[in-house]
Amino acid sequence: MKAIINYLSDPVFSFTGIIFFFFLGIKHIEVVASKKFATIALILILIIFGWMSLDPVFLSIVIWPDNVPIIFLLALVIWSTWFAIHKGVINDQRMAAGEPPVEGTPENREKVWAWPNLVYTELFAIIAGTVFLIAWSILLKSPLEEPANPTWAPNPAKAPWYFLGLQEMLVYFDPWIAGVTLPVLIVVGLIAIPYIDTNPKGNGYYSFKDRKFAITSFLFGWLLLWIFLIIIGTFLRGPNWTFYGPFEFWDAHKVVAANNINLSEIFWIKFLNMPLPKNIFAREFLGLILVAIYYTFVPVFITRKFGQKFLITMGKARYYFLIFLVLTMMSLPLKMYLRWFINLKYIVFMPEFELNI
Amino acid sequence: MALEVEKKSSINRREFFSYLSIGFIALSASVGGVLSLIFRYLYPNVVFEPAMDFNAGRPEAYDTGVDERWKKIYGVWIFKSDGKFVAMSNICTHLGCVPTWLSAERKFKCPCHGSGFYPNGINFEGPAPRPLERYKVFLDATGNAIVDKTRVFRYEKGEWSNPDSYISV
Incomplete structure (x- = not known):
């Protein structure tokens, strides 16, 4: 059983599986949002987590003081995502029946004073948060290590938990892409959401149906491309940043065949059976063309197939910026699969200009 | 008034x-x-700044392969093979972590993002885009090898054939 879980937790399977379950859940959102489903899922999660914690290797990862906040985070993420969807689906059902959303009922439109209603709640939250932090800092000692030494790094060297998703991205990309370009685009994209998303529905009330595309694409990026990467970085990455199953001992000598090659090497050496051209643009032309196609023809294709409605309602500038952001977001899973299946290192490889995509 | x-x-x-x-x-x-x-x-009380050049001793005294004796102090691996004595930087070319030398697997492996390098410094796995950099080495008058970290030789620029980047032994 543990061997099977170790095997299946390899991201090729676990990432594919979680994508599958994500879209399955989106498709049957009413089921996911029901309290019955949540109760069963909670019981199952607790049982599975309890059973997994019986394993000494897994337990040592879980109770490592660095990782404790990640456990809290996961519980909070699951809970708040489910709760928002639960409320949204209830409103969807009400609106389908011709009733106003819960937030629009007369008893919920009643207004109260900020003082004392809000301020008391905030005061209580501040006190509870302080007590929680003090108790936490007393109970769990911070894992201090030896003084910093520029000629030595711990193995594995893990980023703070909130950056583990970023660190996981860096495994698949050049630092200029995953460390600078993508984080900037994430921030820019998040800032741009109110300018891109001009859908007036869902304002002031929870809803899923009214904002299906917005919620799905956000949750895809948030849950799969950030939270799940944090989970991988926390539980499944061991010494030398190698994958380890949750029950697998962190043996620093685990050998993984990972001879990564660039697209230019696949094309020129493996496929055409000739040496790499001296001119770097001739060498990398296939990768450059592929990247260009990805950002020019793919948007056109998507627009032909699905995007006409969005293009009309949003306008060209908004629409193509959205497509650009979505394509950039999808480049991460794309690159991950390319790495796993054909050991691809870089599509465009130009270390001469520090440009590797 | x-x-x-x-x-x-x-x-x-x-x-x-x-x-x-x-x-x-x-x-x-x-x-x-x-x-x-x-x-x-901006000027801390304690500065960890090892000298940029150091005397690595006689090149003949090193065994063939990777030598770690200067890594802790100067951040340099000595690699001796095929009649060449070279000094390698211990900074990963991906994002600047410090790789570990795994003598059993005969490779360098970076603990941050899993980049792997052959003993000669060529990258072969993980995201590192280019091989480990090499430092200038030369023999002084007494026959000792001096490693000069101010001069860097990069493989992708074809600088490893530069006679300053190795000592023939």
Whole structure:
């Protein structure tokens, strides 16, 4: 059983599986949002987590003081995502029946004073948060290590938990892409959401149906491309940043065949059976063309197939910026699969200009 | 009458400028003080700055393969093979972590993102885009190898064939 879980937790399977379950859940959102489903899922999660914690290797990862906040985070993420969807689906059902959303009922439109209603709640939250932090800092000692030494790094060297998703991205990309370009685009994209998303529905009330595309694409990026990467970085990455199953001992000598090659090497050496051209643009032309196609023809294709409605309602500038952001977001899973299946290192490889995509 | 009273209660032009100059001097002093503190802060009390060049001893004394004796102090691996004695940087070319030498697997492996390098420094796995950099090495008059970290040789620029980047042994 543990061997099977170790095997299946390899991201090729676990990432594919979680994508599958994500879209399955989106498709049957009413089921996911029901309290019955949540109760069963909670019981199952607790049982599975309890059973997994019986394993000494897994337990040592879980109770490592660095990782404790990640456990809290996961519980909070699951809970708040489910709760928002639960409320949204209830409103969807009400609106389908011709009733106003819960937030629009007369008893919920009643207004109260900020003082004392809000301020008391905030005061209580501040006190509870302080007590929680003090108790936490007393109970769990911070894992201090030896003084910093520029000629030595711990193995594995893990980023703070909130950056583990970023660190996981860096495994698949050049630092200029995953460390600078993508984080900037994430921030820019998040800032741009109110300018891109001009859908007036869902304002002031929870809803899923009214904002299906917005919620799905956000949750895809948030849950799969950030939270799940944090989970991988926390539980499944061991010494030398190698994958380890949750029950697998962190043996620093685990050998993984990972001879990564660039697209230019696949094309020129493996496929055409000739040496790499001296001119770097001739060498990398296939990768450059592929990247260009990805950002020019793919948007056109998507627009032909699905995007006409969005293009009309949003306008060209908004629409193509959205497509650009979505394509950039999808480049991460794309690159991950390319790495796993054909050991691809870089599509465009130009270390001469520090440009590797 | 009213004009005279007003004149007495307010400060005159000369006083105003003397107050202004006092205030300006005080402001400059405080800003200068803060700036000098910030400037002082940029120079820590304890600096870990090993010398940029060091004497690595006689190249003949090294065994073939990777040698780690200077890694802890200077951040340099000595690699000797095929009649060449080279000094390699221990900084990963991906994002600057410090790889570990795995003698059993005969490779360098970076603990941050899993980049792997052959003993000669060529990258072969993980995201590292280019091989480990090499430092200038030369023999001094007594036959000792001197490693000079101020001069870097990069493989992708074809600099490893530069005679400064290795010592023939």
